[in-house]
Amino acid sequence: MGSKEMLGMIARRKRFAAFTLVELIVVMAVIGILIGLLLPAVQSARESARRVQCGGNLKQIGLAIAGYHDTHRAFPISMGPWPAPGTAASIELNGKGWIVGILPYVEQAALHDQFASFFVGDFRRGGGLRDPQCHALMKARIGLLHCPSDSSSRDLSMDQYQWESIPVAVTSYKGVLGDSVIGHPMSIHDGTLPDCHARGGCNGLFFRVTYGEPQNYASIVDGASNTYMVGEDVPAHNDHSAAFYANGDYASCSAPLNYFPKPPTPRDWPNVMSFRSRHPRGAHFCLADGSVAFTHQTIERSLYRARSTKNGRDVVGE
Numbered sequence: 001m002g003s004k005e006m007l008g009m010i011a012r013r014k015r016f017a018a019f020t021l022v023e024l025i026v027v028m029a030v031i032g033i034l035i036g037l038l039l040p041a042v043q044s045a046r047e048s049a050r051r052v053q054c055g056g057n058l059k060q061i062g063l064a065i066a067g068y069h070d071t072h073r074a075f076p077i078s079m080g081p082w083p084a085p086g087t088a089a090s091i092e093l094n095g096k097g098w099i100v101g102i103l104p105y106v107e108q109a110a111l112h113d114q115f116a117s118f119f120v121g122d123f124r125r126g127g128g129l130r131d132p133q134c135h136a137l138m139k140a141r142i143g144l145l146h147c148p149s150d151s152s153s154r155d156l157s158m159d160q161y162q163w164e165s166i167p168v169a170v171t172s173y174k175g176v177l178g179d180s181v182i183g184h185p186m187s188i189h190d191g192t193l194p195d196c197h198a199r200g201g202c203n204g205l206f207f208r209v210t211y212g213e214p215q216n217y218a219s220i221v222d223g224a225s226n227t228y229m230v231g232e233d234v235p236a237h238n239d240h241s242a243a244f245y246a247n248g249d250y251a252s253c254s255a256p257l258n259y260f261p262k263p264p265t266p267r268d269w270p271n272v273m274s275f276r277s278r279h280p281r282g283a284h285f286c287l288a289d290g291s292v293a294f295t296h297q298t299i300e301r302s303l304y305r306a307r308s309t310k311n312g313r314d315v316v317g318e
Helices: 003-017 021-072 098-106 109-116 132-138 301-308
Strands: 173-176 228-232 282-287 292-296
Touching: 021 098, 021 173, 021 228, 021 282, 021 292, 098 109, 109 132
Parallel strands: none
Antiparallel strands: 173 228, 228 282, 282 292
């Protein structure tokens, strides 16, 4: 075979081995279709994993609350700086939130002991958690308090109510105060009681003071397996989310689940301080018996409210 014939064969092989423009376009189109088909499945699988992890976080929080209750015979209490009229003068006003109380039960005893130095003093006068020496502790981020589906929950925030000037860690998980309204009678969603700031105004298990009257399992007339204890929130839509502060660790079921004000108005307390999540179609709640349930956002509002109260004597079904 001559050299010319060999060169011809090589040239033909190269032509046959190469893609034509049409073939290349077809291959790219097929790849694009496959990616389009597979990507939602991958994203769905990732969200499913995040949702399981989020439920696990709440499970651990529920176990920590139960551990605290075993030790103190009551649920952890928040010590907000605004007592209601008639509250005992001896009540602490240090600003400590209930999450601080469970720190020893989530392998954070050292952090709790550091906070203990600030359990004295009046928050309103620069004491308690407002002491400048406590600012570094307010930035402590604990993975257990962050929903993995909400990336913003892991960020430090400088727009939290009463902490506008320093960065603080936020929490995705809030204690359930019931279905009472909060602060002002301007909500488009009415609660069963006029204002949770009034003494005795909360019908759930957590508020920023509970006015020196800690709740316990005996307080839950409706049954522990029927009563929400802790639920999910999105800190980016609620500037009352400072993780360790008494005015950042609770929310109400007065507004519908997964209600996002549009546009968001962070200081619109009655509508913003409610439960929501970045999960599709609902949010997790830890019930008072320690179980965790995913509640669909289409839940009937009367049932949703009933599950948030501790002593409404409601008949709660599925």
